[in-house]
Amino acid sequence: MTGFTINGTDLLKSKALNGSANGDANGRSNNYIAEECPNGATSSTSNANNANNNNNSQQIYVDEAEVENRMKMVINEENYSYELIKEIADYFLERTSIRPVIGIICGSGLNSLADHITDIQAFDYKDIPNFPVSTVEGHVGRMIFGYLEGMPVVAMQGRFHYYEGYPLAKCSMPVRVLKLVGIKYLFATNAAGGLNPKYKVGDIMIVRDHINIMGFAGNSPLQGPNDPRFGPRFPPMTNAYDRHLVRKARKVVREMGIENDVHEGVYTCLGGPNYETVAELKMLRIMGVDAVGMSTVHEVITARHCDLTVFAFSLITNKCATDYDSSEEDANHEEVVMVGKSRQSICGELMCRMIRDLAQDIQQKNGKK
Numbered sequence: 001m002t003g004f005t006i007n008g009t010d011l012l013k014s015k016a017l018n019g020s021a022n023g024d025a026n027g028r029s030n031n032y033i034a035e036e037c038p039n040g041a042t043s044s045t046s047n048a049n050n051a052n053n054n055n056n057s058q059q060i061y062v063d064e065a066e067v068e069n070r071m072k073m074v075i076n077e078e079n080y081s082y083e084l085i086k087e088i089a090d091y092f093l094e095r096t097s098i099r100p101v102i103g104i105i106c107g108s109g110l111n112s113l114a115d116h117i118t119d120i121q122a123f124d125y126k127d128i129p130n131f132p133v134s135t136v137e138g139h140v141g142r143m144i145f146g147y148l149e150g151m152p153v154v155a156m157q158g159r160f161h162y163y164e165g166y167p168l169a170k171c172s173m174p175v176r177v178l179k180l181v182g183i184k185y186l187f188a189t190n191a192a193g194g195l196n197p198k199y200k201v202g203d204i205m206i207v208r209d210h211i212n213i214m215g216f217a218g219n220s221p222l223q224g225p226n227d228p229r230f231g232p233r234f235p236p237m238t239n240a241y242d243r244h245l246v247r248k249a250r251k252v253v254r255e256m257g258i259e260n261d262v263h264e265g266v267y268t269c270l271g272g273p274n275y276e277t278v279a280e281l282k283m284l285r286i287m288g289v290d291a292v293g294m295s296t297v298h299e300v301i302t303a304r305h306c307d308l309t310v311f312a313f314s315l316i317t318n319k320c321a322t323d324y325d326s327s328e329e330d331a332n333h334e335e336v337v338m339v340g341k342s343r344q345s346i347c348g349e350l351m352c353r354m355i356r357d358l359a360q361d362i363q364q365k366n367g368k369k
């Protein structure tokens with residue numbers, strides 16, 4: 001329970017005195033008074049010393065047990081332990097005999113990528129213990145196990161975004177689940193705004209690299225204690241997007257005859273949910289960004305940390321306006337989802353051909369052993 005005193009008047013005194021389950025008879029011993037300092041900082045002192053404090057400063061009563069509970073919540077939210085992630089992985093392993101080699105994350109409007117999977121076994125996120133739920137339109141919220149081009153795969157129809165209120169570590173926690181389920185490759189897809197002036201709506205950008213803008217501000221999915229069972233404290237990111245898979249994508253795109261509509265470029269993730277201002281987009285372009293989204297980067301960092309091989313592509317769902325007189329329509333999620341749906345067959349074909357090619361490589365490698 002928290003209480004507030006303003007100018008010496010205890011606004012929640014009755015609650016503080018009567019309602020504290022953990023406090024003493026006066027409901028006070030486990031409480032702290034946080035005093036608002038003149039410079040706006042907050043200092044905490046045991047309320048035993050302050051019970052009679054009647055000065056004009058603002059005071060905030062904070063219940064110790066409540067603080068502890070909230071700290072636990074924060075720690076648990078942001079740092080899913082290895083054991084908890086293993087429990088989620090085991091939930092799947094106990095319910096399906098499929099042992100996927102590739103994990104696929106379907107971007108906004110790209111749920112249909114999973115339609116190519118056969119012999120499916122599907123799990124709704126809401127039924128998976130300790131799993132978050134999808135709250136964004138265009139993200140179904142289902143984990144699908146099955147076979148694609150003969151390869152055992154698992155696809156996430158729906159991902160988690162920072163703007164939904166999930167910390168980055170929780171947004172990318174499913175990648176660790178998939179790692180413990182056994183995948184070796186992560187194929188991430190997303191919808192993104194095209195910042196490179198050459199990109200058209202409906203084009204595809206093979207992600208060559210990313211700029212982790214949220215990381216510039218110290219926000220990382222790997223923040224907090226490192227568990228070496230997942231990976232090292234300081235993982236490198238120079239080969240974040242596997243160069244062999246990028247080369248393979250180039251070949252596949254040529255075979256499909258779509259090379260004029262496909263590019264290689266740099267993706268960045270902003271926190272969202274708002275789209276960018278013109279000034280922000282100009283700055284991102286100067287930095288070398290080709291496509292802007294609100295996902296993928298933290299998933300890829302988490303994937304590389306646990307040594308998964310990553311391939312990613314963005315579907316360009318809108319063109320980013322970099323001048324104030326631009327005739328581009330304002331970015332909006334309806335358009336994003338609609339373009340996703342209208343380009344589902346080309347995106348699906350790219351994904352299937354990549355996986356077919358990769359399956360051949362794996363078979364060849366295994367044959368050589």
Ligand SMILES: O=P(O)(O)O[C@H]1O[C@H](CO)[C@@H](O)[C@H]1O
Nearest residue numbers: 107108190191294295333336
């Ligand atoms: O990255 P995905 O999930 O594909 O979706 C992108 O599209 C949505 C905005 O329209 C945001 O969620 C952004 O991240």
Ligand SMILES: Nc1nc2[nH]cnc2c(=O)[nH]1
Nearest residue numbers: 191192193292293294331
């Ligand atoms: N941040 C961002 N995310 C998107 N997702 C789809 N389009 C966009 C965009 O223009 N900006």
